[in-house]
Amino acid sequence: MAIVVQKFGGTSVADAEKIRRAAARAAEAHNQGNQVVVVASARGKQTDQLVADALELNPNPPRREMDMLLSTGEQQTVSLIAMALDQMGRKAISFTGSQIRMLTDDTHSKARIKSIGTDRIRKKLDAGHIVIVAGFQGMDENGNITTLGRGGSDTSAVALAAVLKADVCEIYTDIDGIYTTDPRIFPAAAKMDHISYDEMLELASLGAGIMHSRAIEFGKKFDVKIHVRSSMEDKPGTLISQEMPEMEGILVSGATMQKNLAKIGLIGVDNKPGNAAKIFAHLAGARVIVNDIIQVEISKEKANMSFTVAKSDLADAQKAIDEIKEQVHCQSVFVRDDIAEISVVGVGMRSHYGVANTMFKALAEGKINIDSITTSEIRISCIVDQEQGESALVAVCEAFDLDKPAEKRS
Amino acid sequence: MAIVVQKFGGTSVADAEKIRRAAARAAEAHNQGNQVVVVASARGKQTDQLVADALELNPNPPRREMDMLLSTGEQQTVSLIAMALDQMGRKAISFTGSQIRMLTDDTHSKARIKSIGTDRIRKKLDAGHIVIVAGFQGMDENGNITTLGRGGSDTSAVALAAVLKADVCEIYTDIDGIYTTDPRIFPAAAKMDHISYDEMLELASLGAGIMHSRAIEFGKKFDVKIHVRSSMEDKPGTLISQEMPEMEGILVSGATMQKNLAKIGLIGVDNKPGNAAKIFAHLAGARVIVNDIIQVEISKEKANMSFTVAKSDLADAQKAIDEIKEQVHCQSVFVRDDIAEISVVGVGMRSHYGVANTMFKALAEGKINIDSITTSEIRISCIVDQEQGESALVAVCEAFDLDKPAEKRS
Numbered sequence: 001m002a003i004v005v006q007k008f009g010g011t012s013v014a015d016a017e018k019i020r021r022a023a024a025r026a027a028e029a030h031n032q033g034n035q036v037v038v039v040a041s042a043r044g045k046q047t048d049q050l051v052a053d054a055l056e057l058n059p060n061p062p063r064r065e066m067d068m069l070l071s072t073g074e075q076q077t078v079s080l081i082a083m084a085l086d087q088m089g090r091k092a093i094s095f096t097g098s099q100i101r102m103l104t105d106d107t108h109s110k111a112r113i114k115s116i117g118t119d120r121i122r123k124k125l126d127a128g129h130i131v132i133v134a135g136f137q138g139m140d141e142n143g144n145i146t147t148l149g150r151g152g153s154d155t156s157a158v159a160l161a162a163v164l165k166a167d168v169c170e171i172y173t174d175i176d177g178i179y180t181t182d183p184r185i186f187p188a189a190a191k192m193d194h195i196s197y198d199e200m201l202e203l204a205s206l207g208a209g210i211m212h213s214r215a216i217e218f219g220k221k222f223d224v225k226i227h228v229r230s231s232m233e234d235k236p237g238t239l240i241s242q243e244m245p246e247m248e249g250i251l252v253s254g255a256t257m258q259k260n261l262a263k264i265g266l267i268g269v270d271n272k273p274g275n276a277a278k279i280f281a282h283l284a285g286a287r288v289i290v291n292d293i294i295q296v297e298i299s300k301e302k303a304n305m306s307f308t309v310a311k312s313d314l315a316d317a318q319k320a321i322d323e324i325k326e327q328v329h330c331q332s333v334f335v336r337d338d339i340a341e342i343s344v345v346g347v348g349m350r351s352h353y354g355v356a357n358t359m360f361k362a363l364a365e366g367k368i369n370i371d372s373i374t375t376s377e378i379r380i381s382c383i384v385d386q387e388q389g390e391s392a393l394v395a396v397c398e399a400f401d402l403d404k405p406a407e408k409r410s
Numbered sequence: 411m412a413i414v415v416q417k418f419g420g421t422s423v424a425d426a427e428k429i430r431r432a433a434a435r436a437a438e439a440h441n442q443g444n445q446v447v448v449v450a451s452a453r454g455k456q457t458d459q460l461v462a463d464a465l466e467l468n469p470n471p472p473r474r475e476m477d478m479l480l481s482t483g484e485q486q487t488v489s490l491i492a493m494a495l496d497q498m499g500r501k502a503i504s505f506t507g508s509q510i511r512m513l514t515d516d517t518h519s520k521a522r523i524k525s526i527g528t529d530r531i532r533k534k535l536d537a538g539h540i541v542i543v544a545g546f547q548g549m550d551e552n553g554n555i556t557t558l559g560r561g562g563s564d565t566s567a568v569a570l571a572a573v574l575k576a577d578v579c580e581i582y583t584d585i586d587g588i589y590t591t592d593p594r595i596f597p598a599a600a601k602m603d604h605i606s607y608d609e610m611l612e613l614a615s616l617g618a619g620i621m622h623s624r625a626i627e628f629g630k631k632f633d634v635k636i637h638v639r640s641s642m643e644d645k646p647g648t649l650i651s652q653e654m655p656e657m658e659g660i661l662v663s664g665a666t667m668q669k670n671l672a673k674i675g676l677i678g679v680d681n682k683p684g685n686a687a688k689i690f691a692h693l694a695g696a697r698v699i700v701n702d703i704i705q706v707e708i709s710k711e712k713a714n715m716s717f718t719v720a721k722s723d724l725a726d727a728q729k730a731i732d733e734i735k736e737q738v739h740c741q742s743v744f745v746r747d748d749i750a751e752i753s754v755v756g757v758g759m760r761s762h763y764g765v766a767n768t769m770f771k772a773l774a775e776g777k778i779n780i781d782s783i784t785t786s787e788i789r790i791s792c793i794v795d796q797e798q799g800e801s802a803l804v805a806v807c808e809a810f811d812l813d814k815p816a817e818k819r820s
Contacts, residue, residue, distance in 0.1 A: 016466040050486070056426040057490055058497040065496070068489035068504055072482035076460070079478035080467055086475070087468040094478055098508070099553050143509050 003125070003166040004029045007039040007135065007157035011174045012231035013077050014044030021231065023084035023092075025172065026130050030090070035125040037164065038132040039157035040081055042073025063108035067137070067147045071097070074134035074153070081132045093124050094132040098145060102138035102156065110149035111138055113156075116163045133160060151212020158215045162222035169219070169226050171211060176230035177237035178203070178210055180402035181255045185390050188403035192253065193236070196243040199253045202345040202379045216240065243347055250409070251355050252346040252400040257393045259340050259386060261291070262314040263371070264321060265306040268331030271297055275328045276305065279321075286320035288313045292341075292374040292381065302331075306372065308383070311337060339371060340389030342396055343381040356380050362399035368392045413535070413576040414439045417449040417545065417567035421584045422641035423487050424454030431641065433494035433502075435582065436540050440500065445535040447574065448542040449567035450491055452483025473518035477547070477557045481507070484544035484563070491542045503534050504542040508555060512548035512566065520559035521548055523566075526573045543570060561622020568625045572632035579629070579636050581621060586640035587647035588613070588620055590812035591665045595800050598813035602663060603646070606653040609663045612755040612789045626650065653757055660819070661765050662756040662810040667803045669750050669796060671701070672724040673781070674731060675716040678741030681707055685738045686715065689731075696730035698723045702751075702784040702791060712741075716782065718793070721747060749781060750799030752806055753791040766790050772809035778802045 006029065008022045022038070030036045042050075050069050054061045061069075078094035085092035101117030124131050135153025138146050148155050154171060161169035178200070179189040195203075197220035204213040210228060219226050219240060229237030247253075269275055276295065283290055291308040298304055309317045314337060321333055342363075349355040356373075359380055363370055368391065371383040384392045396402075401409040416439065418432045432448070440446045460479050464471045471479075488504035495502035511527030534541050545563025548556050558565050564581060571579035588610070589599040605613075607630035614623040620638060629636045629650060639647030657663075679685055686705065693700055701718040708714055719727045724747060731743055752773075759765040766783075769790055773780055778801065781793040794802045806812075811819040 016463070019467060053426070053486075053490060054493055057429060058493040061493040062496050065489040065492045065504060068492075068506075069486055072485050075482050075485075076463075076479055079475040080463060082475045082478075083464055083468040083471040086472050094475060096478075096555075145506075 002034045003037065003161075003164050004034040005037045005039060005157050005161040005164065005166045005169045006172060007153060007169065008041065008172045008231060009153065009174075010041045010044050010047070012172050013040055013081070018231070019077070019080050020084050022172070023081050023088060025231070026081075027085060027088055027090055030130055034167075036130045037121060037125070037160060037166070038078075038081060038130065039135040039153060039160060040074060040077040040132060041135050041153040042070070043077050046073040046076070064144055067108045067145050070147055071134070071137040071145045074136050078132040078134045085130055085132075091127070091129045092132060093129050094134070095120070096134045097137035097156070098139040098143065100133055104138035104140055104146045104148070106140035106142070106144065106146065108144075108146055111140070111146035113138060113148070113159050116159060118163050121160075121164065151215055154211050154215035155218055158218045158222075158224050158226060161224045162218065166224070169224050171226060171228045172231035173210065173228060174231065175210070176233060176235065178228055178240075178254075180253065181393060181397050182257065185257065185393050186397045186402065189397065190403055190405050192238045192406065194239050194241070194244070194247070195253055196247055196347055197240060198243065198378055199345050199347055200240050202343070202376070203254050203256055247347050248351055249348060250346055250406045251348040251352055252344045252402070253348075253406070254346075255342065255344045255393060255396050255400065255402055257340055257342050257389050259389060260311045261308045261339055261341055262311050262317075262335060262337040263306055263308050263339055263383060264314075264317055265304065265334045265336075266321065266325070266328075266330045267304050267334065268298070268302045268329075269305055270329045271299070271301055271303040278328060279305070279324055282324045283317060283320050286316050288317045288320060294372055294374060308339075308341065336371075338386045339383050340386045340392070341381050341383050342389065342392045343379055344396060344400060345379045347378050349380070350377055358399050359396055362395045363392055366391055366395035368395065412444045413447065413571075413574050414444040415447045415449060415567050415571040415574065415576045415579045416582060417563060417580065418451065418582045418641060419563065419584075420451045420454050420457070422582050423450055423491070428641070429487070429490050430494050432582070433491050433498060435641070436491075437495060437498055437500055440540055444577075446540045447531060447535070447570060447576070448488075448491060448540065449545040449563060449570060450484060450487040450542060451545050451563040452480070453487050456483040456486070474554060477518045477555050480557055481544070481547040481555045484546050488542040488544045495540055495542075501537070501539045502542060503539050504544070505530065506544045507547035507566070508549040508553065510543055514548035514550055514556045514558070516550035516552070516554065516556065518554075518556055521550070521556035523548060523558070523569050526569060528573050531570075531574065561625055564621050564625035565628060568628045568632075568634050568636060571634045572628065576634070579634050581636060581638045582641035583620065583638060584641065585620070586643060586645065588638055588650075588664075590663065591803060591807050592667065595667065596804050596807045596812065599807065600813055600815050602648045602816065604649050604651070604654070604657070605663055606657055606757055607650060608653065608788055609755050609757055610650050612753070612786070613664050613666055657757050658761055659758060660756055660816045661758040661762055662754045662812070663758075663816070664756075665752065665754045665803060665806050665810065665812060667750055667752050667799050669799060670721045671718045671749055671751055672721050672727075672745060672747040673716055673718050673749055673793060674724075674727055675714065675744045675746075676731065676735070676738075676740045677714050677744065678708070678712045678739070679715050680739045681709070681711055681713040688738060689715070689734055692734045693727060693730050696726050698727045698730060704782055704784060718749075718751065746781075748796045749793050750796045750802070751791050751793050752799065752802045753789055754806060754810060755789045757788050759790070760787055768809050769806055772805045773802055776801055776805035778805065
């Protein structure tokens with residue numbers, strides 16, 4: 001019998017009406033002959049309220065206690081969904097992360113899943129129950145409650161789908177799928193039917209913000225088909241899966257803009273082995289996550305180096321660079337926090353020339369200056385002035401026909 | 411090192427300010443060289459809100475799921491108290507019922523405690539932590555979350571005090587102790603310094619409503635000193651303990667009135683062995699809790715029988731009596747739901763005469779008609795007209811000097 005995992009985020013279970021709708025979805029999938037596991041997040045603004053309650057008592061609450069507190073949000077949702085299903089005449093049972101032995105490490109507030117028990121779930125599924133599991137939470141080996149951090153419920157759902165060998169992990173959300181770009185900036189953006197894990201990873205980490213990258217990495221690692229779809233309408237959304245041969249034909253799947261970035265440049269660093277390692281080890285020590293790095297040799301002795309960080313990490317990054325700059329004989333440091341990064345992503349660019357060209361030409365025609373360029377195998381990113389970000393994204397989307405379904409692009 | 415268990419009810423942790431005050435109490439007891447275990451209930455009206463959320467989805471929610479839902483209330487409180495203590499620079503750790511292995515049977519919504527793990531608590535106490543345990547909740551042997559029913563947090567606290575061999579179990583509440591009677595009816599009521607478990611059991615089951623009888627039974631069974639005191643002021647409250655020799659001198663410790671009662675009379679039941687058993691077994695089968703029973707022989711062949719039940723059980727009780735009345739050849743049934751029961755309680759009446767007399771005389775002088783009388787070893791109860799309930803209670807309180815401290819009564 002096929003197993004379907006359905007994940008409902010906070011907005012999809014925000015009130016009684018929405019909980020009933022989520023329960024009806026699960027019942028429907030069960031009617032169709034599937035075994036159904038539901039993974040749910042905390043209701044609407046519950047988590048925000050709990051965080052506010054905590055901060056009122058302690059501006060820096062211990063993470064273990066914070067996990068204890070926040071995990072109640074999902075526990076409430078899953079029991080309410082079970083009650084809604086019972087009211088529909090269904091057999092349903094809810095479990096906390098601890099109860100199904102969602103075992104994690106002990107890094108409270110951003111724990112990593114180590115293993116998941118399936119016995120209890122399988123037993124209830126085989127007995128005809130719809131099983132509802134609290135997302136976002138687990139327990140460490142001492143039985144302390146842990147949480148998985150941002151996007152944790154997605155990760156719970158995909159991980160459960162993996163261990164249960166589910167046919168699909170459906171992610172219900174308030175949008176009806178993944179679009180080629182942000183429709184608020186490019187209203188003509190087309191919905192994608194299908195996207196590969198790698199593309200989605202590039203899009204997610206670049207700020208598309210629909211699913212957390214950890215969940216997609218999990219999906220990729222364990223080959224879990226992820227279906228992102230609307231909790232309001234019953235129509236197909238976007239399927240995230242392994243790369244398929246036909247995807248090769250699509251040059252660019254999507255485009256994104258990321259604004260909350262800053263760029264730090266180090267001018268005239270000693271050009272010798274080990275210096276880059278020294279700098280980035282020091283940044284890692286300061287818990288700064290570094291995005292794209294560019295290094296250019298300017299002489300035999302000296303190189304310029306630059307990298308981007310989230311604006312929220314800028315102060316820490318600057319401090320770390322101040323500490324290390326003399327060791328690497330850096331002549332000067334500059335900072336830009338008025339930038340935007342425009343990226344195009346597509347597995348097709350692996351085997352096709354001209355993608356970068358099309359992008360640069362579109363930006364040039366839009367009179368947009370490119371500060372710097374970085375690429376990966378399936379991504380090209382340009383740093384531009386922040387105030388030109390929107391027009392740059394629109395220019396790129398038009399150049400790659402991102403208003404059309406993939407099969408109709410030139 | 412002495413162990414103190416402190417229990418804070420819902421009103422004592424209703425907001426951040428009160429949580430801080432509860433935390434400060436625990437810290438203070440810790441300062442005094444005690445090991446401190448805090449047991450807490452859900453904040454203020456949280457439980458009511460959760461019940462409302464559940465009923466909106468299912469008018470008859472499965473009890474297992476209800477326990478799953480309601481147990482989040484205490485879990486939130488204990489983590490918040492731990493955060494407040496951390497903010498005061500204290501080492502503190504919170505636990506759910508499951509985490510300390512508060513093992514119960516599987517009667518969801520009114521589970522009975524079977525055993526409690528102490529290893530984890532003792533380890534943390536020995537390491538200098540204040541340990542905060544979620545009251546009201548446990549788990550069955552399959553790891554399902556259970557709750558202990560009304561007054562469950564009191565029971566959790568007293569049970570923990572028992573297994574930890576605590577010196578005292580302090581019950582913090584919004585009153586400053588136990589009074590000789592309800593001060594809303596008899597404003598001059600005196601606070602008791604000391605009361606025995608048995609007296610408190612009679613008073614609790616008669617509706618004094620300060621502590622649930624199950625917690626007091628637990629205290630009696632395991633000889634746990636229970637100190638009921640105010641969460642707002644730092645002064646001694648009322649100590650509930652084993653009976654002590656000096657208590658014998660106090661004729662009447664307290665008086666209560668219970669109003670939500672109904673009385674069912676069976677007229678002309680066959681006066682033969684086994685008939686009473688038949689009737690009350692049938693009532694028990696209908697899950698009706700029967701309070702006082704009176705039986706009077708009216709002839710060699712016939713007897714009249716009456717008993718009181720909670721008004722909420724009256725419909726069930728009437729139905730059960732209708733089913734059984736022909737079997738016992740009952741000639742007619744009458745029901746009164748306009749009654750009140752006035753009781754006086756005191757271990758002193760075991761060894762002193764005249765208590766009943768004083769009570770009846772006080773009622774007679776107040777022109778209050780007595781419908782019926784029942785007694786136990788340490789209690790005398792009279793059924794009176796409901797509309798005379800308050801004046802009956804006041805008359806009795808005055809007769810026994812219940813406005814004076816015990817040692818000053820005549």
